[in-house]
Amino acid sequence: MSHAVHGPNWPARFGIALLAVIALAVAVALAVTIGEMAIPLDTALKALGNGLFDLDLPVSAIQQGVIFDYRLSRAVMAGLCGGSLALSGAILQALLRNPLAEPYILGISAGASTGAVAVMILGVGGTAMTVSAGAFIGSCAALAVVALLAAGAGGASDRVILAGVAASQLFNAATATIVTTLASAEQARGVMFWLLGNFGGVRWPDLWVATPVALLGFGICMLHAKALDAFAFGADAAASLGVAVMRVRIVLFATTAVLTAVMVSIVGTIGFVGLVIPHAARFLVGAGHARLLPACLVIGAIFMILADILSRVLVPQQILPIGVVTALFGAPAFAFILYRARTPA
Amino acid sequence: MTLASRDIRWSAGGRMIVDGVTLEAAPGRMLGLIGPNGSGKSSLLRLLCRLRNAASGVVMLDGRDIARVPRRDLARRLAFVEQQATTEIQLSVCDVVRLGRTPHRAALASWSEADEAAVTAALSRVGLEDRHDQLWHTLSGGERQRVHIARALAQEPSELILDEPTNHLDIQHQLSILSLIQRLGITCIVALHDLNLAALFCDEIALLHEGRLLAAGSPETVLTEEMIRTVFGVTVAIRPGATGRRHIEYLIDTGRDAARALEGAKG
Numbered sequence: 001m002s003h004a005v006h007g008p009n010w011p012a013r014f015g016i017a018l019l020a021v022i023a024l025a026v027a028v029a030l031a032v033t034i035g036e037m038a039i040p041l042d043t044a045l046k047a048l049g050n051g052l053f054d055l056d057l058p059v060s061a062i063q064q065g066v067i068f069d070y071r072l073s074r075a076v077m078a079g080l081c082g083g084s085l086a087l088s089g090a091i092l093q094a095l096l097r098n099p100l101a102e103p104y105i106l107g108i109s110a111g112a113s114t115g116a117v118a119v120m121i122l123g124v125g126g127t128a129m130t131v132s133a134g135a136f137i138g139s140c141a142a143l144a145v146v147a148l149l150a151a152g153a154g155g156a157s158d159r160v161i162l163a164g165v166a167a168s169q170l171f172n173a174a175t176a177t178i179v180t181t182l183a184s185a186e187q188a189r190g191v192m193f194w195l196l197g198n199f200g201g202v203r204w205p206d207l208w209v210a211t212p213v214a215l216l217g218f219g220i221c222m223l224h225a226k227a228l229d230a231f232a233f234g235a236d237a238a239a240s241l242g243v244a245v246m247r248v249r250i251v252l253f254a255t256t257a258v259l260t261a262v263m264v265s266i267v268g269t270i271g272f273v274g275l276v277i278p279h280a281a282r283f284l285v286g287a288g289h290a291r292l293l294p295a296c297l298v299i300g301a302i303f304m305i306l307a308d309i310l311s312r313v314l315v316p317q318q319i320l321p322i323g324v325v326t327a328l329f330g331a332p333a334f335a336f337i338l339y340r341a342r343t344p345a
Numbered sequence: 346m347t348l349a350s351r352d353i354r355w356s357a358g359g360r361m362i363v364d365g366v367t368l369e370a371a372p373g374r375m376l377g378l379i380g381p382n383g384s385g386k387s388s389l390l391r392l393l394c395r396l397r398n399a400a401s402g403v404v405m406l407d408g409r410d411i412a413r414v415p416r417r418d419l420a421r422r423l424a425f426v427e428q429q430a431t432t433e434i435q436l437s438v439c440d441v442v443r444l445g446r447t448p449h450r451a452a453l454a455s456w457s458e459a460d461e462a463a464v465t466a467a468l469s470r471v472g473l474e475d476r477h478d479q480l481w482h483t484l485s486g487g488e489r490q491r492v493h494i495a496r497a498l499a500q501e502p503s504e505l506i507l508d509e510p511t512n513h514l515d516i517q518h519q520l521s522i523l524s525l526i527q528r529l530g531i532t533c534i535v536a537l538h539d540l541n542l543a544a545l546f547c548d549e550i551a552l553l554h555e556g557r558l559l560a561a562g563s564p565e566t567v568l569t570e571e572m573i574r575t576v577f578g579v580t581v582a583i584r585p586g587a588t589g590r591r592h593i594e595y596l597i598d599t600g601r602d603a604a605r606a607l608e609g610a611k612g
Contacts (some may be wrong), residue, residue, distance in 0.1 A: 097432075097433070100435060138411070142510055222453075223452050223453070224452070225452075226447055226450060226452060227447075229444060229447070230444055230447045232432045232436060232441075232444065233427070233430040233431070233432050233436050233441075233444075234427075234430060236391070236396050236425075236430075237425075237427060237430055237444075238421060238426060239395075239396050239416065239424075240394055240396060240424065240425035240427075240499070241420050241444060241447040241448055242416050242417035242418075242419065242420030242421070242447055242448030243416070243447065274394070282435070285434060286435075287434045287435055287440070
């Protein structure tokens with residue numbers, strides 16, 4: 001929680017914000033220069049100038065295309081996705097008072113992918129329904145299933161995780177059924193690759209959806225930072241501190257559902273980021289949400305951009321699904337958190 | 346008059362838990378709520394601070410129906426200390442006490458001098474000013490309860506509701522917590538298990554049995570041998586104690602009665 005004693009310390013805040021921007025810039029710079037085609041930084045900067053400010057600097061058309069249309073959009077999307085998932089994890093952990101809560105483990109990502117697949121393959125909702133909207137309906141359905149199961153099982157915070165496991169299985173089964181019975185072989189291959197998380201297909205138009213959603217979601221979460229702090233001792237304690245528990249829960253669960261749905265609809269399901277990043281961020285900046293949420297956004301973004309670079313260079317000539325890379329880091333971290341959160345015998 | 350309930354009822358799972366309770370807390374006094382396990386003490390306290398909504402009847406704060414008071418305004422008037430609330434999050438003592446300022450701060454407001462002053466004052470009133478930075482999970486049960494009370498005081502309430510604040514504490518800490526509450530000088534409603542502690546510290550006592558209020562008034566009028574036998578099923582002898590307050594002695598009969606008496610005394 002914030003330890004600033006008298007008012008905000010503006011120079012320190014500015015310094016931290018500057019540091020975050022620099023770290024993000026470095027991550028993006030690495031992402032646009034590293035790859036099968038290594039591109040020097042000055043060429044990358046020129047290409048950036050051409051793309052963003054319509055300059056006419058000398059860069060070969062291929063390099064321009066690779067940097068601006070392929071790698072930069074991909075890096076920005078990775079950043080938005082990592083930040084959004086980490087933010088969702090922090091919110092779910094606070095509201096459910098469970099250190100293992102996150103969109104992937106709770107089945108919200110699985111629900112979103114079922115919704116997205118239903119739109120993509122079955123054409124549910126006709127032309128009016130976008131893949132993102134389908135994913136949102138799916139993620140809300142998963143949240144509802146988890147809430148009902150958890151409430152039916154007694155409502156304790158450890159039940160939520162069990163309910164999430166059940167919901168994941170249910171929605172993954174639904175997705176698999178749709179894909180195996182109704183998709184063409186080509187569709188099925190594409191969907192399976194997308195399901196494991198894939199930034200490959202990302203182009204600028206995807207960002208016109210993802211950017212406002214991520215920033216708006218972040219803004220809504222920040223407005224609730226103090227309310228989230230008040231949940232430390234449970235919902236009754238929060239209510240007795242003047243927090244409108246029902247309203248806060250509805251607004252923030254909906255926000256995490258939207259964030260998860262939009263990211264899943266563009267890049268597929270990516271696990272563990274929502275789990276691991278909030279814990280790392282808490283370790284760095286403490287448990288107060290006014291600091292934790294921005295830290296999650298930035299660290300999540302940097303982590304995902306770096307994970308994406310790894311996914312491109314780890315195996316030569318091949319791209320690993322991003323979910324595989326995050327799981328390589330996430331699974332050991334998950335084990336560590338389980339160990340830390342064990343109840344003393 | 347400060348906090349009062351009029352004929353409030355609340356049920357859960359088809360069972361009436363609080364059944365038509367009309368109760369009034371006198372300003373600045375300590376009201377003890379006693380009754381056997383499952384008599385509805387905790388539920389009644391939660392209704393009084395609107396953590397649950399009464400199915401019928403009203404709870405009034407200065408003559409206003411609390412169901413119509415915005416929750417944040419209510420939290421600046423009325424604070425609640427739960428029984429044994431804990432957290433897995435790494436928080437320091439002052440982090441926890443700072444939570445008490447939540448209802449006083451706008452969504453994006455920064456920490457103010459008034460907030461800091463309230464936290465410092467609250468910590469010194471519970472005698473933990475030197476524990477400011479200690480981590481919550483390293484505190485003993487008695488210290489945790491003090492921190493919760495400090496958190497409640499940081500809300501700057503005029504009414505404080507406490508649900509069995511002495512549960513699971515040793516006798517020294519039970520006495521020190523209760524005398525701390527007694528000295529606060531604000532209206533307190535405290536659920537208590539121990540009849541002697543209730544007699545020792547409370548200005549008034551309300552006796553709850555199966556969701557109904559059986560008696561309310563001074564300890565002398567409520568804590569009678571007859572009443573305790575009826576409600577708790579225990580035979581007692583009551584006489585003036587060395588403190589000038591009433592002292593309740595549990596009389597243990599033979600056989601079955603003894604077992605029942607023991608269970609009643611424990612529960």
